[in-house]
Structure formats: C-alpha cells, structure tokens
Amino acid sequence: MSNPLDTALLHTFVAVADARSFTGAGRKLHLSQSAVSSQVARLEEHVGRALLVRNTRSVALTEHGLTLLGYARAMLNLSDEARTRLGGLGSYDGKLRIGASEDFAGGWLPDVMRRFSAARRGLLLDLTVDIGESLFQRHSDGDFDLVIGSRCFPSTKGVTLWKEPLAWAFSRHEPLPEGDLPLACFPDPCPFREGAVKALALANLPYRIACESPSVTGVRAFARAGIAITPIPRSAIDGELRELGVSEGFPELPDIEFVMMYDAETPAAVELAETILDDVAVRTGAAKRNQRA
Template sequence: MQSANSIETGSAAGSSSLDIVLLRTFLQVVDAGGFALAGDQLALTPSAVSGHIRRLEEGVGAKLLARTTRRLDLTQAGETLYMYARNIVDLEREARAKLHGDAVHGRLRVGASEDFAGTWLPQVLQTFRRWHPDATIELKVGITADLLRQQARGKLDVVFGKQCTRIGDGTSDEGALLWAEPLVWAYSQAAGLELDAPVPLAVFPDPCVYRESALAALAAQARPWRIAFESGSMAGCVAAALAGFAVTPLARSQLRDGLRELDAADGLPELPDVQFYAFVRKVAPAVTALVKAVCELGTKNRFAGAASR
C-alpha cells in the first residue's frame, strides 16, 4: 500500500516515490547550506541527513547536490526538485493546518525593519494568508530600536529587525536569531569608484546599524568618506547605488541586478555580518507560524543568492 507521506513520481526512475520526510531534509540542507547545520535543525546526525539525501537521489534517479570540501551547490535536477519540493511541503503543512483546525484568527501586530518589509515580508505574508485566511495583520515599518521600544509598550506582538553587533540602543530585549549573513558594499555595476576620493555613501539617518557599521569600518581603515545621500528608505539608498551616485551597505542577499559588491580591490574594508532577529512579545500560534515562515524564506533566499554569485 502507498504510504500517506509519499507522492508517486510516475517516472521510470522511481518505481519508488517522493517521500515527504526526505523532501523536508533536502530543503533543510539547501536552506542551511550544509549537512551539519541541517542535522542540527532537524535533530538528525549528519550521517542520517546524508542517508536521506542518498535515498532521495536514488528515488528520483538523479544527482541533486554537487558537494565539494568548501561549498554545496544544486545541480540542474536539484534546482528543479527544490521548487517542487517547496510547494509540496508547503501544501502538506497547509493541509494539516486545515484538517486539524490550526488556522488562527484575530489581529497580529507586526513591526519590521525596511529590509524585511521590502524584501522578504511580501512573500511571507502571501504564504501566511493562505495558511491563515482569517488572521489580520497590522504592519508597522521602522528602525529596529524604535520598533522594540513600541513593543516594550505593548503596541507590537512581534518585531523583525537586524543588528550587526549587540549595541546599546536603550532596549534589553533578546531576540531569536533567524539567520546571519555578510554586510557588503553595494554599488552600480556600470560605474567605477575613485580609489583616492572620499567614499560617497548612501545611508539611513541615525540610528542605523548599517550606517554605524559602515562608518566604523571606514574609520578603522582611515579611509575618507562623505555622506552623499541620506534617506529613510531602503529603496532610496538602493536607487542611489544603482545610479552610481553613492555606495550603500546592504545584506548580501539583497544585492540585485545592476549592483555589484565592492571589496578590498576597491579600497573598501570588510564589513561585519548582519544578524536578523525575531523579537516576540508573547508566544502565540500566529506569531510562531509567521516567524517560521520568515526564517524559512530568509534562509532560502540567502542560499540562493550565494549560489548565484
């Protein structure tokens, strides 16, 4: 009898089937960027994770991952399966929520830095709405420190924000780390940067962890700089970088067509990692579901961005 946790491939290669447990492991390996990290998140040993991937590859009759000592890449077959696996796992989760009556109701008050609101949150909300159509979300976009102060006053249920270091910002909240990635210098692919001139910067007004990290790194290298563009909008800073008007610090996964990453060859210092957090005021099913969706999408996009470069 066919297992309830499997889906027939209908192909000659797999008289076997796509086991959803194996698909979950595959997605976690790709999203985490490695077997050990995936094992930690799934509470499995690395050898068990490797066994799951081997069984999945045998079932589909194709190599899914190209592994070296330093990196992990998807093969063409792996990229195809990843898209289908993501949809299969999402649909399975949605079906379980419907069948078990796990859908949530009521209003969820969300605070998000513009990184989240402009990059990841739209896709997350689309998925969340499908899972919980009766829930209402009230969104407040702002600077992480300001959002945390509003949360402390009981005005927000969950805050998605970022930090480059644990700096004193007047708050004592400890968030749950979702993922970390490098902060990079972003500039137009079509423009060159003068090595002897002060670095023109496009930054947010104070307080901003990207701004603070960029200025601290330049000061440590004694590299002259000037504020060429200041905006409270991430879109504005990115537009300035795309136009070759100024250099802006961005999380690496937020690089897009028309932007390139500057490095030591351009006379710029290395920037610290940026950490993305979920700050939860009160644990509730809706909050837990939203945080999990953000984490999954963020790690998936981070891996995809790294693999494309």
C-alpha cells in the same frame, strides 16, 4: 518512483532538515528518534536516493535532499491551503503584528505572509516597515509580535536568519567624488550607517552625510547618480552599481546579520517564525547550489 510521495514522510523529512537532528525533529513531531529515522529511511527507499548524511553530531542534506526539500515544502504548503479551503483547519481570531525592514518587506516576505495567511482563516496580519534597530526596540516594548531586520554587531537576542557582508556601493559609470567622502545613508539608528561611520573613523577617512533616505531605493538612487557612496548589503548591489573595496582605499565593513525576534508565547507568531525559517532554509540552500554551479 511511480507512486505519489507520502506527505507524512515529507513532513518528517522537513522537520529533520530544519532541526538538523533526528532527536530535534522527534521532539517537534512527538515521535521517537527511531520512528523518525524509520520514516526518513522509507522516504529514501521510495525516491531511490540518499537524502541525508548522518554523523555523530548532526545531520546534513545531500544534493538530492536539498532538491527534494524545496518540493517537499511546496507540496506541504499546498496541502495546508487545500485543507483550509475545504474547512479542515480551524479558524483564527485576532491580529498578528509584524515589523520588517524594507529589504524584507520589498522582497520575499509578502509571499510568505500570503501563504501563511491563506492557511489561517480569520487571522489578521499587520505589517509595519521600519529600520531594524527601531523594530528590535519596539518589539522589546511590546509593539510587535514578530520582527525581522538587520544588525552589524553581535547580540544574544533573536534568531539569526543569515549573514552577509556589508559593502560600499557606487555608480558603475561615474568617477569617484573628491574631498570628504559623501555618504548616502538611512537615518539613525541604522546598523549600516553605524558600521560605515565606525570603519571610516578607524581608517581616519573624512566623510560627510550627503543624503538621508529611509529606503533602499533612495540610497541606491543617489549612488547610481554618482552623488554619494552608500553602505548596503552586498546582495543589494544591482547592475548599475559597483562595489568599492580596499583597492580603492575603502576600509573593510562588518558582516550584516539578518535577525528575527518573536513572542514565543503567541502561537501564531511561533508558527510564522517557523514558516520564515523554512523559507530561508530553502533560499539559502538554493543560493549555495547556485554558487557551486
């Protein structure tokens, strides 16, 4: 594999990986299914590895395909940024209004926004951090072009980015408090709070709201101190916290669904949504590989 990888082939490969379909990738790229298949075959021949597993219904990535996907996205992002710096991409006008919950805004989203903005000169990005339910309502009201947040209960609205369990978190070093369970929660409306309160009510366990905080940092601080128990996504439990479960008398909690909603009539919102989906695909693929390792 001494020759450089063809970015056109990489672009087609990424489109197939995202769509999990040659037909879907063809629609996105305005190519026939046979042309997409031919380009992927050329890329596989070039790297000397099978990248995709095909069946009658869908397409899946092989281990080598998952590895290449991350590199392919990085190479294409760099190519876009280079063309922008050299004036190869058109300028953008206007503002993109983005709403995100803190778990996104305090994590990987700013880096995605930086890369997205670098390739679109003149486009202003405005970010507002709020609670998921509030963001979804404000998007419906027309306040945002794109929002990402979480919810506990099923809905047909929005695109699911991923799901994970909601968990009870408490200090790793302090004894459990006695009496009514003290909870550290986000203010209403909050899917974490709603899921926790509903689970406790169904289990007939008395509780009290010991503290409210609009940030993950705040509720985790109370939990670390042994003051209150907090319902948060399992991935947010750090080394100072432990997860409480059925063995400690706590009811099971629902899964959290991380969701994106965007204005399909706003081209920049559609492009950012596709960028976010690409990034999530890489991250969830890497997480699954780490779990298997």
